[in-house]
Amino acid sequence: MRAGGAGRLAALALAPFLIAASDPTGDVAGCRDGRAAGAPDLVEARGTIEEEGTSARWELTFADPLEIPDRNGHPFRVDVAIRDPRVPVVSFAYFHRINRIVRVDATIEHPTGILLLPEHGANVFNPPIVEGRTMTIQIPGRQIAEEGDLTGTSPGLEQLRWTVIVRDGRACDFLGDGRATERLVPASDPPTATPDPSSGPHARTVAGKSPWIYVGGVALVVALGALARWRARGSGA
Numbered sequence: 001m002r003a004g005g006a007g008r009l010a011a012l013a014l015a016p017f018l019i020a021a022s023d024p025t026g027d028v029a030g031c032r033d034g035r036a037a038g039a040p041d042l043v044e045a046r047g048t049i050e051e052e053g054t055s056a057r058w059e060l061t062f063a064d065p066l067e068i069p070d071r072n073g074h075p076f077r078v079d080v081a082i083r084d085p086r087v088p089v090v091s092f093a094y095f096h097r098i099n100r101i102v103r104v105d106a107t108i109e110h111p112t113g114i115l116l117l118p119e120h121g122a123n124v125f126n127p128p129i130v131e132g133r134t135m136t137i138q139i140p141g142r143q144i145a146e147e148g149d150l151t152g153t154s155p156g157l158e159q160l161r162w163t164v165i166v167r168d169g170r171a172c173d174f175l176g177d178g179r180a181t182e183r184l185v186p187a188s189d190p191p192t193a194t195p196d197p198s199s200g201p202h203a204r205t206v207a208g209k210s211p212w213i214y215v216g217g218v219a220l221v222v223a224l225g226a227l228a229r230w231r232a233r234g235s236g237a
Contacts (some may be wrong), residue, residue, distance in 0.1 A: 020046040036171035048187040070106035077167035099211040
């Protein structure tokens, strides 16, 4: 095995742990142009397909703990802006070529709103889970993508592209450049909402995965690297 082949296998081994879009800290600015402050600072976003293809889930991480309800001025707003390639797109304000919005306003009840822009449709679902710096939004896939069969699966979820826009008044934080380019990826394991008491106080999960899975992935990468170095020395002898 060449060293390059080992590197590719190492990347594949770590891929389940790296599927998240990062965003710079301290990049809150004016929604259109200029300077503004006040919106929560988004630093990471992860989108997954859950429950055997029947729901979409976004886990958003911010620089500081979120305060909901937001009692300082207008409540801040979190928009997951989505582009479905099978549906006409629209552009307005700072939204570029999208056709669905999954929206949370930091009000007392803060339900999850779902807007189907070309169809002029709207729906409401359960509020997100907010824990410290993390907001987790999960909705049925059928509310933003067509169902495939009677099981409720939505094969169209994998075709969606998304981004995140956080706004508070005139201040915004865009994930990347604010264009819907991120993918929803299949979740390898169900997310763990509540730790198992029998696992002990120090057992934590990483992106919904057991820490031992993470350790195993790292061990595999180390082993592949060692094998590549051994073969490289053997071929040079």
